[in-house]
Amino acid sequence: MGYSSKDTYEAIMNCAKDEFLEKGFQKASMRRIAEKAGLTTGAMYNHFKNKEMIFEALVGDVAEGLYKLFVSEHELCHELDSYIEDEAFDTMSDSTNKIIDYMFDNYEIMKLILSSSHGTKYEHFGERLIEVEEMSTRKMMEKTGYKITAKDEFFIHTMASSGMVNTYEVVKHGLTREEAYYYMEKIQKFYYAGWNEILNQELKLK
Amino acid sequence: MGYSSKDTYEAIMNCAKDEFLEKGFQKASMRRIAEKAGLTTGAMYNHFKNKEMIFEALVGDVAEGLYKLFVSEHELCHELDSYIEDEAFDTMSDSTNKIIDYMFDNYEIMKLILSSSHGTKYEHFGERLIEVEEMSTRKMMEKTGYKITAKDEFFIHTMASSGMVNTYEVVKHGLTREEAYYYMEKIQKFYYAGWNEILNQELKLK
Amino acid sequence: MGYSSKDTYEAIMNCAKDEFLEKGFQKASMRRIAEKAGLTTGAMYNHFKNKEMIFEALVGDVAEGLYKLFVSEHELCHELDSYIEDEAFDTMSDSTNKIIDYMFDNYEIMKLILSSSHGTKYEHFGERLIEVEEMSTRKMMEKTGYKITAKDEFFIHTMASSGMVNTYEVVKHGLTREEAYYYMEKIQKFYYAGWNEILNQELKLK
Amino acid sequence: MGYSSKDTYEAIMNCAKDEFLEKGFQKASMRRIAEKAGLTTGAMYNHFKNKEMIFEALVGDVAEGLYKLFVSEHELCHELDSYIEDEAFDTMSDSTNKIIDYMFDNYEIMKLILSSSHGTKYEHFGERLIEVEEMSTRKMMEKTGYKITAKDEFFIHTMASSGMVNTYEVVKHGLTREEAYYYMEKIQKFYYAGWNEILNQELKLK
DNA sequence: GATGAATGAGCCTTCATTCAT
DNA sequence: TATGAATGAAGGCTCATTCAT
Numbered sequence: 001m002g003y004s005s006k007d008t009y010e011a012i013m014n015c016a017k018d019e020f021l022e023k024g025f026q027k028a029s030m031r032r033i034a035e036k037a038g039l040t041t042g043a044m045y046n047h048f049k050n051k052e053m054i055f056e057a058l059v060g061d062v063a064e065g066l067y068k069l070f071v072s073e074h075e076l077c078h079e080l081d082s083y084i085e086d087e088a089f090d091t092m093s094d095s096t097n098k099i100i101d102y103m104f105d106n107y108e109i110m111k112l113i114l115s116s117s118h119g120t121k122y123e124h125f126g127e128r129l130i131e132v133e134e135m136s137t138r139k140m141m142e143k144t145g146y147k148i149t150a151k152d153e154f155f156i157h158t159m160a161s162s163g164m165v166n167t168y169e170v171v172k173h174g175l176t177r178e179e180a181y182y183y184m185e186k187i188q189k190f191y192y193a194g195w196n197e198i199l200n201q202e203l204k205l206k
Numbered sequence: 207m208g209y210s211s212k213d214t215y216e217a218i219m220n221c222a223k224d225e226f227l228e229k230g231f232q233k234a235s236m237r238r239i240a241e242k243a244g245l246t247t248g249a250m251y252n253h254f255k256n257k258e259m260i261f262e263a264l265v266g267d268v269a270e271g272l273y274k275l276f277v278s279e280h281e282l283c284h285e286l287d288s289y290i291e292d293e294a295f296d297t298m299s300d301s302t303n304k305i306i307d308y309m310f311d312n313y314e315i316m317k318l319i320l321s322s323s324h325g326t327k328y329e330h331f332g333e334r335l336i337e338v339e340e341m342s343t344r345k346m347m348e349k350t351g352y353k354i355t356a357k358d359e360f361f362i363h364t365m366a367s368s369g370m371v372n373t374y375e376v377v378k379h380g381l382t383r384e385e386a387y388y389y390m391e392k393i394q395k396f397y398y399a400g401w402n403e404i405l406n407q408e409l410k411l412k
Numbered sequence: 413m414g415y416s417s418k419d420t421y422e423a424i425m426n427c428a429k430d431e432f433l434e435k436g437f438q439k440a441s442m443r444r445i446a447e448k449a450g451l452t453t454g455a456m457y458n459h460f461k462n463k464e465m466i467f468e469a470l471v472g473d474v475a476e477g478l479y480k481l482f483v484s485e486h487e488l489c490h491e492l493d494s495y496i497e498d499e500a501f502d503t504m505s506d507s508t509n510k511i512i513d514y515m516f517d518n519y520e521i522m523k524l525i526l527s528s529s530h531g532t533k534y535e536h537f538g539e540r541l542i543e544v545e546e547m548s549t550r551k552m553m554e555k556t557g558y559k560i561t562a563k564d565e566f567f568i569h570t571m572a573s574s575g576m577v578n579t580y581e582v583v584k585h586g587l588t589r590e591e592a593y594y595y596m597e598k599i600q601k602f603y604y605a606g607w608n609e610i611l612n613q614e615l616k617l618k
Numbered sequence: 619m620g621y622s623s624k625d626t627y628e629a630i631m632n633c634a635k636d637e638f639l640e641k642g643f644q645k646a647s648m649r650r651i652a653e654k655a656g657l658t659t660g661a662m663y664n665h666f667k668n669k670e671m672i673f674e675a676l677v678g679d680v681a682e683g684l685y686k687l688f689v690s691e692h693e694l695c696h697e698l699d700s701y702i703e704d705e706a707f708d709t710m711s712d713s714t715n716k717i718i719d720y721m722f723d724n725y726e727i728m729k730l731i732l733s734s735s736h737g738t739k740y741e742h743f744g745e746r747l748i749e750v751e752e753m754s755t756r757k758m759m760e761k762t763g764y765k766i767t768a769k770d771e772f773f774i775h776t777m778a779s780s781g782m783v784n785t786y787e788v789v790k791h792g793l794t795r796e797e798a799y800y801y802m803e804k805i806q807k808f809y810y811a812g813w814n815e816i817l818n819q820e821l822k823l824k
Numbered sequence: 825g826a827t828g829a830a831t832g833a834g835c836c837t838t839c840a841t842t843c844a845t
Numbered sequence: 846t847a848t849g850a851a852t853g854a855a856g857g858c859t860c861a862t863t864c865a866t
Contacts, residue, residue: 005850024324027232030836042838043851051836118230118324154385155392158375162368169364179360186361186404193403194396201395211825236861248863249826257861417846436736438645442840454842455847463840530642530736566797567804570787574780581776591772598773601819602812609811610804623829648857660859661830669857 009047011037016054020112025055026119055112055120062109063125069102070129074136092140093188096167100180103171110171126164133160144199163191215253217243222260226318231261232325261318261326268315269331275308276335280342284349298346299394302373306386309377316377332370339366350405369397421459423449428466432524437467438531467524467532474521475537481514482541486548490555504552505600508579512592515583522583538576545572556611575603627665629655634672638730643673644737673730673738680727681743687720688747692754710758711806714785718798721789728789744782751778762817781809 015036019028030051034041048054073095103110117123137156141148148156166187170180221242225234236257240247254260279301309316323329343362347354354362372393376386427448431440442463446453460466485507515522529535549568553560560568578599582592633654637646648669652659666672691713721728735741755774759766766774784805788798 008850024232027325029834031834039850040852041836042853045837046850151385151388152392154375154379154381154389157379158372158389158393159396161375162371165368165371166364169360169367173360173363175360179357182357183360183364186358187364189403189407190365190400194400197395197399198392214825235859237859246827247861248828251862251864252825420846441838443838452848453840454849457841457843458846531645563797563800564804566787566791566793566801569791570784570801570805571808573787574783577780577783578776581772581779585772585775587772591769594769595772595776598770598816599776601815602777605815606808606812609807613807626829647855649855657829658831659857660832663858664829 008037008039008043012039012044012047012054013058017058017108017112020055020058020116021108024116024118025051052120055117055122059109059112059117059120059122062106063113063122066099066102066106066110066113067125067128067132069099070132073098074132077136078139093184096184096188097181100167100170100184101177103167104177104180107171107174110168114168115172126168130157130160130164133163140195141199146199211253214243214245214249218245218250218253218260219264223264223314223318226261226264226322227314230322230324231257258326261323261328265315265318265323265326265328268312269319269328272305272308272312272316272319273331273334273338275305276338279304280338283342284345299390302390302394303387306373306376306390307383309373310383310386313377313380316374320374321378332374336363336366336370339369346401347405352405417459420449420451420455424451424456424459424466425470429470429520429524432467432470432528433520436528436530437463464532467529467534471521471524471529471532471534474518475525475534478511478514478518478522478525479537479540479544481511482544485510486544489548490551505596508596508600509593512579512582512596513589515579516589516592519583519586522580526580527584538580542569542572542576545575552607553611558611626655626657626661630657630662630665630672631676635676635726635730638673638676638734639726642734642736643669670738673735673740677727677730677735677738677740680724681731681740684717684720684724684728684731685743685746685750687717688750691716692750695754696757711802714802714806715799718785718788718802719795721785722795722798725789725792728786732786733790744786748775748778748782751781758813759817764817 012033016028016033019033019036023029028051030041030044033054034044037044044054048057077091077095113122113125117125134156137160138148141152141156170183175183218239222234222239225239225242229235234257236247236250239260240250243250250260254263283297283301319328319331323331340362343366344354347358347362376389381389424445428440428445431445431448435441440463442453442456445466446456449456456466460469489503489507525534525537529537546568549572550560553564553568582595587595630651634646634651637651637654641647646669648659648662651672652662655662662672666675695709695713731740731743735743752774755778756766759770759774788801793801
């Protein structure tokens with residue numbers, strides 16, 4: 001009472017979100033979530049099957065959306081028929097911006113996924129994104145004529161990881177979009193130069 | 207039984223380390239640690255005040271050592287009187303190698319600090335390192351004549367973060383030293399080129 | 413939805429029956445019954461006051477019917493004016509067959525009463541039948557001139573109990589009627605001979 | 619305090635036994651057992667891994683003991699080289715007495731096994747005994763030259779079941795041994811006559 | 825030093841039932 | 846009639862820690 005069903009649902013979602021953000025999934029307590037939402041523990045189970053399902057409800061769509069965006073944006077890059085570095089990097093830049101935007105629009109949920117999901121099926125979600133990034137990186141390298149050897153695999157992995165970190169930091173620190181764009185431009189330049197160095201040097205040797 | 211005091215101490219340390227690595231600090235169970243160590247729960251409290259103190263004992267020296275090394279290595283860089291880029295980057299390279307070596311030598315403890323410390327006072331240890339790295343980055347930039355504005359702060363932070371990730375990935379994935387060196391050389395080149403781009407472009411504009 | 417009131421009532425009955433058979437009364441869950449019936453929990457309380465009342469509705473008539481049949485059949489036996497053993501046993505045999513038939517016709521309900529009723533007022537229904545059987549047995553014994561002493565009471569009780577078991581096993585194992593008749597004939601012979609031995613021996617001694 | 623460890627263990631066992639007897643395994647409450655024993659819930663888990671293990675501790679040895687006794691006594695019967703009915707029945711009588719004695723000596727535990735074990739691995743223990751009894755019955759019948767057909771299987775099963783009931787009733791009703799012996803003698807006679815009828819009739823026909 | 829029993833609070837989840845809509 | 850949100854109690858179990866022995 002006081003709540004309509006939908007309001008309760010959202011009260012639970014909200015309070016759970018706060019609790020998850022504060023304590024992480026595992027240490028989050030159903031009792032505390034209920035309390036914050038002004039409910040009994042049992043009441044929550046009319047709305048969600050269990051703790052994990054609350055997390056899922058909070059995070060599921062955004063995670064799937066992000067993954068799909070990630071994949072589709074990266075595919076876009078590979079489909080560039082005639083490959084010119086600048087263009088590729090520009091496309092990547094656009095893609096990155098879209099992804100950043102998506103994360104901006106789902107700021108807290110991203111935090112849940114990336115920092116509070118230990119103990120849920122999303123605990124390795126970041127790694128899935130990194131895998132996509134790696135695959136994309138590999139294709140990009142090959143297009144420049146670079147021959148990837150086993151030894152490079154780890155470099156690729158790490159660049160993908162730190163790339164993810166860069167992206168995530170934008171979200172984590174709550175930059176404004178203007179700040180983010182200024183920042184991303186710099187990052188882009190940095191990485192452009194970095195990759196240029198790696199790829200050209202190798203090619204010069206051959 | 208069968209343990210001398212010191213052996214018991216170390217048995218606890220070892221088993222706790224495994225438990226923390228496997229479950230993380232919060233989900234680690236004193237009961238299970240005791241069990242693995244062939245002790246009763248109570249016995250552990252003769253050696254450690256509580257769960258956090260076991261973690262502290264495992265991690266404290268290495269964390270402090272790493273922090274000191276981090277600080278001193280970065281200070282070394284700044285003390286270079288006459289600043290020449292190449293030399294600076296070389297010094298940084300040396301520093302990075304020393305840090306990597308330190309981490310290699312304390313492989314599992316690093317994992318504890320960086321991946322299993324949620325719920326302890328070390329949960330933000332990585333950020334302290336990043337702060338050092340940031341400070342160092344700032345000094346490096348200034349020495350090249352670059353004027354850091356408020357807008358750059360976040361770029362600096364993120365480069366420091368992703369730099370830490372790069373370093374940590376080496377540990378996390380258990381590279382051999384040879385692999386690590388091959389990898390670090392590439393990273394170094396990448397970052398060298400990246401920074402060059404950022405710093406020179408700015409200077410050219412002025 | 414789609415159910416008229418009566419249909420809903422019967423849907424509940426059906427699904428409750430299955431749930432009770434599967435889990436027993438106590439472990440049966442109103443939620444699951446509602447689910448199976450395509451209803452919400454609340455809806456069921458328009459048709460039944462509570463869980464026990466659903467059980468009651470399922471079981472009540474059959475239980476009462478069986479009890480009445482039991483009593484009337486046994487009374488029939490006692491009313492045989494001139495008592496000849498064979499005739500008595502024949503009458504008992506007829507009675508037993510009627511009872512078996514009744515159980516056959518209410519196979520699942522019998523299972524509910526005899527195996528799933530723990531926690532309801534029917535949990536001791538079997539014992540009420542046994543009491544009738546005992547009374548009947550006593551009368552039968554007395555008619556043969558046998559003097560029942562306190563010591564015999566327990567024998568009587570147990571023979572009644574195992575008699576009930578015999579009858580119930582037929583239901584429990586889902587025999588066909590033909591099989592049941594074959595089986596009952598054997599049982600009848602067995603018990604006839606058994607009682608003969610008990611009753612005659614005693615009489616011979618006197 | 620107040621309890622030594624062993625006393626606590628036994629207090630738990632005792633109170634659990636009462637609770638199980640009163641409510642059955644499933645409805646038995648760890649909280650209530652703890653309360654009756656003057657403990658906190660948690661305390662019990664120092665002595666028993668979980669609810670089922672308390673039951674196991676109460677029941678395990680007696681169940682195993684009874685099963686072994688059952689098997690060995692029945693084997694004894696089959697080993698009679700030259701088979702004479704009277705002797706066989708006498709041996710069976712001895713066996714039954716031993717089993718009755720065993721049950722007497724473990725009166726309450728037998729109640730647990732046979733009436734309170736639903737939800738534990740002992741819930742079908744009675745049936746295992748019945749199987750032994752059936753096998754034994756089959757052998758006895760064959761020794762007399764009786765040809766068992768598929769149709770007889772159910773008769774055998776039921777006689778075994780009701781035999782078990784007879785035995786169990788002695789325990790359930792708390793007869794004194796004298797009463798039990800008086801009763802068992804009658805039962806023995808009854809069954810002897812019954813089997814005679816079944817087996818001889820068949821043989822006469824051939 | 826070691827034991828392990830005990831604590832007391834906490835965990836997530838399920839329950840039969842009620843009742844405003 | 847039917848809904849489904851809410852209740853309030855209870856379920857089994859685990860926890861880090863303490864402390865008498």
